[in-house]
Amino acid sequence: MATKKNIDRYxxxxxxxxxxxxxxxxxxxxxxxxxxxxxxxxxIAFIGPLYWMVTSALKTGQEVAQTPPSFWPAHPNxxxxxxxxxxxxxxxxxxxTIYYAGGALLFQLVLDTxxxxxxxxxxxxxxxxxxxxxxATLMIPAMVLIVPQYLTAIDVPxxxxxxxxxxxxxxxxxxxxxxxxxxxxxxxDSIPEDLLSAAVIDGAGPLRVLWSIILPISRPILGVxxxxxxxxxxxxxxxxxxxxxxxxxxxxxxxxxxxxGGTPQNVVIAAAVIAAIPTxxxxxxxxxxxxxGLTTGGLKE
Amino acid sequence: MTSxxxxxxxxxxxxxxxxxxxxxxxxTRNNLTGYAFLIGAIICFALFSWWPMIRGIIMSFQxxxxxxxxxxxxDNYVRIVQDPxxxxxxxxTAYFTALALILGYAVPFVVAxxxxxxxxxxxxxxxxxxxxxxxxxxxxxxxFKYYAYDPSDAGLFNAILRFLHLPTSQWMQDPKMAVPAxxxxxxxxxxxxxxxxxxxxLQNIPGDLYEAAELDGAGLFKRIRxxxxxxxxLILSLMAMLQVVATMQLFIEPLILANGAGSQxxxxxxxxxxxxxxxxxxDLNGAAALGVIMLLVLGGFSFAYVRLSAKQD
Numbered sequence: 001m002a003t004k005k006n007i008d009r010y011x012x013x014x015x016x017x018x019x020x021x022x023x024x025x026x027x028x029x030x031x032x033x034x035x036x037x038x039x040x041x042x043x044i045a046f047i048g049p050l051y052w053m054v055t056s057a058l059k060t061g062q063e064v065a066q067t068p069p070s071f072w073p074a075h076p077n078x079x080x081x082x083x084x085x086x087x088x089x090x091x092x093x094x095x096x097t098i099y100y101a102g103g104a105l106l107f108q109l110v111l112d113t114x115x116x117x118x119x120x121x122x123x124x125x126x127x128x129x130x131x132x133x134x135x136a137t138l139m140i141p142a143m144v145l146i147v148p149q150y151l152t153a154i155d156v157p158x159x160x161x162x163x164x165x166x167x168x169x170x171x172x173x174x175x176x177x178x179x180x181x182x183x184x185x186x187x188x189d190s191i192p193e194d195l196l197s198a199a200v201i202d203g204a205g206p207l208r209v210l211w212s213i214i215l216p217i218s219r220p221i222l223g224v225x226x227x228x229x230x231x232x233x234x235x236x237x238x239x240x241x242x243x244x245x246x247x248x249x250x251x252x253x254x255x256x257x258x259x260x261g262g263t264p265q266n267v268v269i270a271a272a273v274i275a276a277i278p279t280x281x282x283x284x285x286x287x288x289x290x291x292x293g294l295t296t297g298g299l300k301e
Numbered sequence: 302m303t304s305x306x307x308x309x310x311x312x313x314x315x316x317x318x319x320x321x322x323x324x325x326x327x328x329t330r331n332n333l334t335g336y337a338f339l340i341g342a343i344i345c346f347a348l349f350s351w352w353p354m355i356r357g358i359i360m361s362f363q364x365x366x367x368x369x370x371x372x373x374x375x376d377n378y379v380r381i382v383q384d385p386x387x388x389x390x391x392x393x394t395a396y397f398t399a400l401a402l403i404l405g406y407a408v409p410f411v412v413a414x415x416x417x418x419x420x421x422x423x424x425x426x427x428x429x430x431x432x433x434x435x436x437x438x439x440x441x442x443x444x445f446k447y448y449a450y451d452p453s454d455a456g457l458f459n460a461i462l463r464f465l466h467l468p469t470s471q472w473m474q475d476p477k478m479a480v481p482a483x484x485x486x487x488x489x490x491x492x493x494x495x496x497x498x499x500x501x502x503l504q505n506i507p508g509d510l511y512e513a514a515e516l517d518g519a520g521l522f523k524r525i526r527x528x529x530x531x532x533x534x535l536i537l538s539l540m541a542m543l544q545v546v547a548t549m550q551l552f553i554e555p556l557i558l559a560n561g562a563g564s565q566x567x568x569x570x571x572x573x574x575x576x577x578x579x580x581x582x583x584d585l586n587g588a589a590a591l592g593v594i595m596l597l598v599l600g601g602f603s604f605a606y607v608r609l610s611a612k613q614d
Contacts, residue, residue, distance in 0.1 A: 014508025014509065014511050014512055015417055015418055015503075015506075015508065015511065016414065016417070016418055016511060016521070016524055016525065016528075016529060017418050017521070018511070018512075018515060022420075034415075035419055035421060035422060038415060038416075038419075038426070039422050039425070039426065042426060042429050042430065043429065045489075046429045046430060046432055046433060046489075047429065047432075049433075049441075049444055049449070049489070050432070052444070052448055052457060053444045053448070056448055064448075064455065066455060069448075069455055069456075069457060069460050110341070111341035111342050111345065112342060114338040114339070114341060114342070115338065115339050115341070115342035115343075117338055118334075118335045118336070118337075118338035118339045119339070122331055122334055122335035122338060123331070123335065124331060124332040124333075124334075124335025124336055124339070125332050125335075127335060127339075130339060130343065133346070133351065134342075134346055137346065137350040137351075137354075139546075139599075139603070140350070140354060140596065141546055141549060141550045141572075141595060141596070141599060142550060143550045143552060143571075143572040143575055143576075143592065143595065144354075144357065144575075144592040144593070144595055144596050145349075145350065145353045145354060145357065145592070146575065146576070146579065146588075146592075147357065147360075147575065147579040147585055147588045147589055147592065148352070148353035148354070148356040148357040148360065148589065149349055149353045150579070150580075151353075151356065151585070152348050152349060152352065152353060156348065157348065157352065172345050172348065172349060173345065173348075173349040175341065175342055175345035175346075176342070176345040176346045176348075176349045176350045178346075181342065206334050206338070210338075231435060234437060235436075235437050235438060237437075237438060237439055237553050238552060238553070238576070242580070252437070253437045253438070253439035253440070254439075256439055256440070256443065257439055257556075257557065260443065265447045268443055268447070269443060269444065269447060269448075272437075272439070272440035272441075272443045272444065273440070275437050275439070275440045276436045276437060276440045276441075279435045279436060279437065280432065280435060280436070282435070283428075283431070283432065283435040284428075287428055290431070291427060291431075291497065
């Protein structure tokens with residue numbers, strides 16, 4: 001369906017302004033002027049700050065304070081970047097963040113996929129009640145839960161252990177992601193029953209059906225969910241700040257914040273650039289899936 | 302729920318007693334395996350969503366002093382509401398939400414309408430606007446704090462303003478500018494997601510609707526009003542709700558941008574107040590009461606919204 005849509009667009013599906021209006025009279029002139037100015041404005045507005053960030057971190061403290069600010073560093077100096085890397089222990093912080101994001105991804109892929117499969121195909125009694133209770137959490141702002149969630153993390157009910165400074169403090173709450181379960185369930189719902197019942201007649205158990213029939217078909221949605229899972233952990237700030245308080249277990253965002261007070265501005269910005277690089281690379285690689293995910297995963301009736 | 306055993310029925314014998322017994326045992330087995338697959342997620346939801354929600358409400362009516370917890374009725378609520386920063390925080394949050402609705406809700410829709418008309422560079426523009434969404438907010442906000450909102454003449458925004466011969470601003474240090482500056486930073490970071498969702502919605506509008514409107518003599522703005530907006534109404538209203546829920550939780554912007562900027566009070570928010578009560582003033586019960594109030598306000602807002610949009614139809 002997506003490809004048909006693309007073909008339609010390529011052939012010129014009718015949008016707000018008709019094709020004839022664009023090609024006749026002043027149409028092309030208006031179109032190109034608008035297109036070029038929008039592209040320029042948006043490039044400046046969205047790449048500009050990133051350019052400023054990367055180059056400012058190459059300037060000396062003096063040059064940053066000069067008026068007017070210089071567009072290009074007079075003596076580009078990677079010193080700030082190496083200072084940031086060494087003084088803030090960014091290697092360790094990056095490792096922590098990747099470790100948390102990877103683990104959260106794994107936990108979500110296993111537990112949320114299993115849950116969505118049960119809700120979509122096994123449909124146990126009261127399954128809809130469970131689904132409803134999960135979806136209801138989407139309506140609760142995260143800030144409302146932050147204090148009682150923290151209390152769970154420092155003293156887990158029944159087990160009476162503290163998850164502080166343990167990766168499980170990030171991995172377990174990541175599983176309670178109603179949006180991802182919803183996306184997975186909706187995708188599984190669209191898989192025809194016939195496909196599964198053939199396997200069931202051949203004697204395949206539910207785990208086998210999930211593993212060898214459902215999962216292979218569901219690769220696109222698994223990709224989308226994976227991307228959401230990883231970026232959510234990478235971007236999160238307050239929760240990791242609370243549950244991973246030690247310098248050795250911090251995430252990179254929290255580490256930069258913690259050091260910001262006593263560190264020169266340029267070094268902080270250099271650290272911020274380093275923290276942003278993995279997500280930007282990740283985005284450019286998975287750009288296509290992310291865009292597709294937003295439109296299919298997004299709010300289409 | 303009955304359809305779970307549907308595929309058995311075709312092969313079942315006709316005897317109703319056998320049928321009942323078989324289907325019941327099949328059902329129990331299905332229930333067991335079903336919950337075996339669900340249990341991991343259920344435990345995580347229970348520990349980190351369901352129980353905290355209930356516990357938050359309980360805690361808001363309790364007070365813990367030196368490890369002894371007592372029921373105190375509405376005391377926490379009274380104490381919270383009497384705190385002057387409560388009203389400052391709500392005023393700022395409401396102002397932020399209103400400004401963010403204009404900037405973060407209407408602007409992306411207009412941008413998406415324009416992007417959708419482009420036959421070129423659309424892919425590039427999409428990647429462009431989504432790039433900041435991928436940045437860790439802490440990274441992006443330090444950029445705003447140190448460079449864009451630098452109140453001296455060396456600041457990026459002030460340099461641009463002076464270049465345009467406009468008056469410069471103290472940004473976060475100016476109590477009047479603190480909230481708009483936070484909205485600007487937050488919109489820059491978040492608008493990409495909204496633009497892409499609107500674009501997807503716009504591309505689902507059947508072209509013949511525009512064709513028909515044009516034949517009826519509808520101009521550009523009439524076509525937007527009578528075709529584009531009604532056709533994307535569902536997504537527009539969903540996004541409005543999501544936007545309000547998201548902006549009411551305004552937290553990291555005041556934490557990073559206003560920290561030490563001398564305008565803490567003009568930049569505080571309800572979420573920030575929850576954080577302060579919960580983690581600095583050792584007032585977990587007060588924080589819980591604030592959370593319940595926030596939930597009620599959002600609930601009231603959603604209710605009014607649903608009623609209003611139902612009336613419109």
